[in-house]
Amino acid sequence: MQIAVVGSGAIGGLFGSFLHKSGEDVTFVDINAEHVVEMQSSGLTVTRQSGDEVLKVKAVTNIEEAGTPDLILFAVKSYDNEQAARDCLKIVGQDTIVLTVQNGVGNIEAIETVLGRNRILAGTTAFGCTVLGPGRIKPSETGSISIGELDGTTTPRLQKVVDTFIKAGVEMHVSQGVDSLIWTKLLVNVGINALAAITMLTNGQLLEYEETESLQAAVVEEGAAVAKAKGITFMVDDILEHVRGVSRSTYDNKASMRQDIERGAKTEVLAINGAIVAEGKRLGIPTPVNETLTKLVKTIEKRGKI
Known part of the structure; x- marks a missing residue:
């Protein structure tokens, strides 16, 4: 081929x-x-x-x-x-x-x-x-x-x-079910990428701090509410536990968005957390935590390489 x-x-x-x-x-x-x-x-x-x-x-x-x-x-x-x-x-x-x-x-x-x-x-x-x-x-x-x-x-x-x-x-x-597949992976990225980019923690370390663990749950719950309103079902029974499981199984990984920030490169936050915000606004569903993380990542982006 x-x-x-x-x-x-x-x-x-x-x-x-x-x-x-x-x-x-x-x-x-x-x-x-x-x-x-x-x-x-x-x-x-x-x-x-x-x-x-x-x-x-x-x-x-x-x-x-x-x-x-x-x-x-x-x-x-x-x-x-x-x-x-x-x-x-x-x-x-x-x-x-x-x-x-x-x-x-x-x-x-x-x-x-x-x-x-x-x-x-x-x-x-x-x-x-x-x-x-x-x-x-x-x-x-x-x-x-x-x-x-x-x-x-x-x-x-x-x-x-x-x-x-x-x-x-x-x-x-x-x-x-490609939509279910993509939205299940989207929620994993929503729960890991922006938080890792902002805190510079590894995927697994996000679960070791009460604050980041709580924020992960909040952004995933907002994303799940948007998905439900769109009629999308996930490939797993418990999407939050799935995200936590991925965080644990990739403990030492640097999330791709963190890698982008470290290089001083543009991130994909608008297609991840920002997508939850955009769809939430369209559907009338509040997504304040995703919006905050999106704005923080965009600010760090504009600041340039750390």
Whole structure:
């Protein structure tokens, strides 16, 4: 399968590495020239507990060098969706599939506006990954990917993508309820990311302080109220306990939003806690804690690198 990874940072780099190692024709595309040059000259370095693995990969800044792929792994930050989708117009073929497992909500809508809804597969991932520097990533030791068609059907193209990842050694799950999948993951991000970005605590440490544990419960409860009003059900029985369980199981992880703040980069808070605020306003549901955290993260963003 010919695959273009559009946005080759943490998750894009990790998924691309799996597929590259399994023999797929993978091109890593990224606008970060330093990152791409490092991959071109020295390879993509994947740091694990067992040591470093260096992969000789094809990496480009010019998306047109990716050819016409069978699959685009759409892994840019949410605020870059529109521009990245327009760039993808240069390479999509009649049967090109676009897969997004991005954090937050609104990603599908942004992509479909440019590329069309019929191309999109969507889902979530339980993998975590940190960018250590140009051409260097450090993934979690375990994880999985869950994806599905937007209409809940099981199609040959969905199965082809699932089989391709399984061949690469990835634990895969097929979902008939993409909205439930995405909103369950959204609430995990709502409960962890902004708090970690503000406090600089690890995921697990958020549960060790009465104040952050209480704030986590509050933002998750607000998010659950919004989801209920939208008619969305979660993939778990107790969403707050699920968020706490993820915090515990990823105890030492630095949340992606904390990583962004540490780099002085723009965050995805508007697609996560900010999305709860926006939907709450639309539905008449108060979300004061999410609004406060969103404003605090945006203030820290504007202040710049810590």
